[in-house]
Amino acid sequence: MMKKYCFHVNQQAPVIIQSRSATSGKVENLDYIPGSVFLGIVAQAYDQFRDPFAVFHAGKVRFGDAHLVHEGEISLKAPLSWHRDSGGKLHCLHRGERQGTDKVKQVRDSYITTTRLLQPVKHFSLKSAFDQEKRQSKENQMYGYEALAGGQEWAFWVEIDESVHPEDCQRIRDMLCGQKRIGKARGSEYGLVTMRPESTLTCPLKESSAVPHDGETHYLYALSDWILHDHHSGTPRLVPTAQDLGLGSEVDLHIDWSRSFLRTRSFTSYNGIQRSRGTLRQAIIKGSVLCLKNLSATSSFPDAIGAYTHEGYGKVLVNPQLLLLNEAPATHSGAPEISLETYPEVGQTGLLAAWTKAQKDQRQIHEVTTGAAGELSKKLIRLTNSQIGSFRQMAIQSTDCGSLLKQFEAFCTASTRSKQWSEVEKPLRSALKEHEKNYRLFVETLCQAATRAKKENSHD
Known part of the structure; x- marks a missing residue:
């Protein structure tokens, strides 16, 4: 007998999970999160389980795929037997219900609930390889990633056999909670998700x-x-x-x-x-x-x-x-809806004013951050480019300013780095606390300013 546990996944950043392993040409991203991803999260504690063979190899624990969630309902992949004609009419061909001679097109890359036909949102971003020696983009080294856009919500089931030890069962559930990084390029800005147990979601179409x-x-x-x-x-x-x-x-x-x-x-x-x-x-x-x-x-x-x-x-x-089903529900994007209630004080006719205010606030934040980073960057000249890059990478991978400060403290106290960072550790910690709300922008600006200052100092 298998017990089922449901988990909710809130996507906080784009997630890259490619449909094939090719490294050239266009590689599409999957429109769901496969169960092997969640198995990999739990497998990080492989040696801590009482019976790892039962958990990971015997088929007594099954990690399901994560599908889009809409209004408390877990969606299912639209059947490949669904086709639409040029007029938009749905034909359920598994029941032999095609009428007329119009050409029909298969419904693909869609998920369905009892009320909606969902489309997972994907974004494409163009990247360039980085030349560590010249500190610039490499020539002829452009590539792109297609990713599931951030802000989408997913859910999946884990089935655990009753014969699995209770401690192993609890460890599995504990490992699937909290903030995690999944997918490809998760060492950069991709892959951040938050997971939690969920008991209220349903899937009546199953x-x-x-x-x-x-x-x-x-x-x-x-x-x-x-x-x-x-x-x-x-x-x-x-x-x-x-x-x-x-x-x-x-x-x-x-x-x-x-x-x-x-x-x-x-x-x-x-x-x-x-x-x-x-x-x-x-x-x-x-x-x-x-x-x-x-x-x-x-x-x-x-x-x-x-x-x-x-x-x-x-x-x-x-x-x-x-x-x-005889008819597909209305189409709906998988991304969170943006409502005018976001700006309650301006109303429908004041969207331009709201956008202008947001741009002005962003410029003010950037000016303050740039000024503070410019003064502090002069103290980072003695650090190597790799040390500055390590600090920037810590900021990218951190979940909040508090976690960055803890990571930074451990980084600075390492025996091989304590001497180089001793002069800048205290003012840098103070500046991070001062710019806690925009700490990533501050670190990015600081590292760029420090790199420029090192180049100018070398020319002098």
Whole structure:
């Protein structure tokens, strides 16, 4: 028996989780947070568990994928059997409900609740490699990242078998709380999220329904990616068999391909502990719909199939409510809505005045920060460029000014650095406390001013 625990994820910064491991060309970002990410968070305390094999390898703990949350409801991936015609009408092709000869387009990259069709918001940013010697951007070294935009809310389930030791169960729940950094480039400005347990979220579209049977038809919906292998050779397989679906090898499985819709992808997973990638995985992606015929009405299916179920792969829904919908809800962006209530004192006609005031306040903050950083930067001339860069990196990765001060204190007291930082530690700590609200802007301005002062001093 598996116990389910729900967790809420609040995205505080953009998150990069790429759909494949390629390093050239356009690499799209996933529109969800895979369960392997949360497994990796818990695996940081691998040696502290009583029975790590049961937690991480035996399939007794399953980390689900995180989906968008809207109005207290966890969304599901829109079925790949959904298509729209040029007029916007929805056709549920898994039920054979296409009418007319208009061309139709598959509904992709969307998530659905009982009231909304959600679109995860993604942003693309262009970057440049940095030349440490010249202290400038490298030539011909441009690259870009597509990321899930910050401010979005997600939720996922963790399933834990009753045989798992209570202490291990509690440790898993504790590890999935608080501020974490996930995804690629999390050492920079990406990947900051806040996680907490959540018991009030629902997902009614997951519930099974009495779908009208036509010759004992069953619909299987891929709640997560399926990774299937041949039971004899171990080679990847992209067409499920009766044995994969838990029906037994003796069952004559009949798939109605005219009402089934599958998509696939290939990728290699990254292991942060081993610092290397694993073997190539070929998966049937979530949202795929499989129509099975000539099965008994009492046929039972496992809730997870295939390999890597502990990472959230292989989740199956049988005849879910989702596949009974006749019309998709209204489209809604996954990003938080911006309301005019943000500026209650100006009203709808005063948005320009509010924007002007915000720009003026920002300039004043920048002027104060620049002035204070200019005076202090002269004391940082004796530090090396790498020491200044280390301080800047600490500010980027910190969650607040208090955590930066603690990290800075430990950094300065190290035996190899105490002499170089002894003259600037006290005034720098004082300046950070003074500019606590805008400490990141202050540190960035200070480091830039210190680098310029070092160059000017070297020329003199």
